[in-house]
Amino acid sequence: MTEDAALLSCCGLRKTYGKDAGLVRAVDGVDLDVAAGETVAIMGPSGCGKSTLLHLLGGLDRPSGGEVRLAGSRVDQMSERALARLRQDAVGFVFQAFHLMDELTAVENVELPALLAGRPARTARRRATELMERVGLADRAGFLPAALSGGQRQRVAIARALVGEPRVVLADEPTGNLDSAATLEVLRLFESLHVAGQTLVIVTHDSRIAATADRMISMRDGAFIDETRLTGGTRGDLGALAGLEGP
Amino acid sequence: MQQEVVLALLAKEPSHGYQLRARLRQALGPLGEGMNAGQVYVTLTRLEKAGLVAAEPSAGLPDRPDRKVYELTPAGQQRVADWLGEVGWPGPAPAEFHLKLVAAAAARLADPLTIVDAQRRELLRRLRDAQRAAMAEPDGSEAGLLLEGLVLRLQADLRWLEACERHWMSRKDRS
Numbered sequence: 001m002t003e004d005a006a007l008l009s010c011c012g013l014r015k016t017y018g019k020d021a022g023l024v025r026a027v028d029g030v031d032l033d034v035a036a037g038e039t040v041a042i043m044g045p046s047g048c049g050k051s052t053l054l055h056l057l058g059g060l061d062r063p064s065g066g067e068v069r070l071a072g073s074r075v076d077q078m079s080e081r082a083l084a085r086l087r088q089d090a091v092g093f094v095f096q097a098f099h100l101m102d103e104l105t106a107v108e109n110v111e112l113p114a115l116l117a118g119r120p121a122r123t124a125r126r127r128a129t130e131l132m133e134r135v136g137l138a139d140r141a142g143f144l145p146a147a148l149s150g151g152q153r154q155r156v157a158i159a160r161a162l163v164g165e166p167r168v169v170l171a172d173e174p175t176g177n178l179d180s181a182a183t184l185e186v187l188r189l190f191e192s193l194h195v196a197g198q199t200l201v202i203v204t205h206d207s208r209i210a211a212t213a214d215r216m217i218s219m220r221d222g223a224f225i226d227e228t229r230l231t232g233g234t235r236g237d238l239g240a241l242a243g244l245e246g247p
Numbered sequence: 248m249q250q251e252v253v254l255a256l257l258a259k260e261p262s263h264g265y266q267l268r269a270r271l272r273q274a275l276g277p278l279g280e281g282m283n284a285g286q287v288y289v290t291l292t293r294l295e296k297a298g299l300v301a302a303e304p305s306a307g308l309p310d311r312p313d314r315k316v317y318e319l320t321p322a323g324q325q326r327v328a329d330w331l332g333e334v335g336w337p338g339p340a341p342a343e344f345h346l347k348l349v350a351a352a353a354a355r356l357a358d359p360l361t362i363v364d365a366q367r368r369e370l371l372r373r374l375r376d377a378q379r380a381a382m383a384e385p386d387g388s389e390a391g392l393l394l395e396g397l398v399l400r401l402q403a404d405l406r407w408l409e410a411c412e413r414h415w416m417s418r419k420d421r422s
Contacts, residue, residue: 045413180399188382207405208398211374218364220416225360228368230375238376241397 005072006033007199008057008168013066015052015222026052027063028222034168039190039200041210044219050203051172053219057201058091058170059083071167088117092161092169096176098153100145100160106152107132107141110159117164124163131159135189151182155189168199175206187212249343251330253290254299254319255350258327261318263305264288274349278342291317299323331357334369341407348411352418359415367408374401 015027026049034040042050055061057068059075068075070090078086087093100109111128115121132141135155137148145153154174161169174190175183183206191212193200202209210216211230218226256267268287272279294300300323302315319327331351344366348359377397384391 045409045416180395184382187378191382205409207371207374207402208378211371211378216368216371218367220412226364226368228371230372238373238380238394238397241373241377241401242393 006069007036007038008032008034008068008070008201010057010068011066013053013056013068014064015049015056015061016064025049025222027056029066030222030224032057032217032224034199034201036167036199037194037197038215039194039202039213041213041216042201042203042219043205043207043210043216046205048219049222050219054170054172054201054203058093059086060093088113089164090167092164092166094154094158094161094169094171094174096173098145098157098177100153100157102145105142105144106137106148106156109145109156110163113160114163127163128159131162132156134162134192135159136185149182150178151185154178154182154186158186158189158193162193162198168201169193171200171202171204173204173206174202175204175209183208249346250290250294250299251326252343252346252350253287253294254323255327255330255347255354255356257300257317257319258324258350258356259354261303261316263314263316264291267291267317270353271346274346275342294323299326327356331362332365334365345411348415352415360412360419363408363412363415367405370401370405370408374398374405377401 010030010032013027013030013032014025017024017026028049030053032040042053044050052061056063057070057075059068059078063076066076070086073086075083075086100106101112104112107125107128110131111124114124114127119127129138129141132138135158137152137155137159140148140152140156145156148156154177158169158171158174161171171190175186178186187209190200190202190209194212194214200213202213204210213230216228216230217224218228252271253267256262256270262270264287268282268284271282271287275282291300291302295302295317298320300317301320302317305314305316327350331347348362351357351362352359377394381391381394381398384394
């Protein structure tokens with residue numbers, strides 16, 4: 001793999017369900033290249049296929065056609081065992097509903113994937129403790145999820161996604177269950193991950209989170225229809241928006 | 248009445264003033280009820296003076312000066328095309344943006360979804376700027392509160408664009 005090749009890519013990716021008149025093209029010929037360190041947001045109306053796409057990219061589901069490559073390896077051709085390893089080592093998932101284990105403390109939730117991957121308990125705990133600090137929740141490490149706010153639970157879930165030092169983090173509506181203040185907590189965390197060089201692909205309805213990305217892709221009916229590079233603007237514009245100067 | 252709205256509604260076909268008014272009433276619903284009946288005619292007169300529309304007396308009604316048929320001049324067509332491509336915000340009030348989509352679809356001048364996409368790109372850039380500025384403010388800062396206001400307004404605009412997208416997508420599916 002050359003240095004400038006995409007870290008995560010797909011080509012002609014398709015996922016269909018049913019057949020004949022009932023055929024649904026959930027993902028219909030998607031091409032995507034995500035560079036290392038890039039944050040890409042995929043937005044679209046409900047049912048446009050964005051979650052299915054994320055599942056295909058992360059090896060949670062198998063495509064009906066096309067290719068998915070992560071760090072040069074063909075994800076779509078992997079055995080179940082190789083896929084399980086991929087999900088453990090190379091990909092971190094963040095979900096809308098957090099999916100934390102209620103009976104485990106925050107730090108235990110974070111270390112769990114590392115323990116399942118066969119890391120020594122002490123190493124796993126050390127890494128989990130570092131991550132709890134990184135997401136700003138060192139003082140909540142011993143709390144059960146029920147004792148945490150929505151924003152804190154999602155930050156724990158993000159720490160868990162990072163425990164295996166994944167090449168890419170895939171997030172599915174990570175702020176979907178959060179109020180405005182908690183959304184800001186998660187946005188700040190994603191921003192710090194981005195600054196640290198973490199590759200992120202986020203599918204979302206939330207324009208706020210999409211606006212933090214380097215690139216925003218709109219999806220409709222299973223296909224990409226528009227792409228925006230969201231690089232800088234001017235603060236002067238914001239002044240006008242706030243009513244400080246004429247339009 | 249915004250001149251470009253009247254121009255764009257004329258893009259589909261030459262029309263009488265009363266037809267334009269009816270079209271506006273249909274597109275605006277209750278919001279159009281407060282519209283002064285003379286507004287469209289005032290706008291049409293201005294547009295005629297500016298050389299953006301041409302008026303011809305309607306055949307069969309030569310003695311009724313208000314029964315003119317208006318049509319776009321080439322300069323008027325150019326103005327409409329420029330307007331459809333504009334993405335300023337909050338420059339256009341919601342009604343103007345809405346009528347832009349209605350007129351573009353009716354005259355098949357542009358795909359409403361393309362206009363929605365262009366506007367969304369623009370709003371997302373502004374949202375990104377506002378949000379970055381908001382995140383850089385310390386907790387409890389007064390400037391942060393103002394920026395939060397901008398972020399929330401932009402978000403509301405973007406949600407409305409999603410509704411526009413759904414509406415014009417379903418129209419497309421039906422046609």
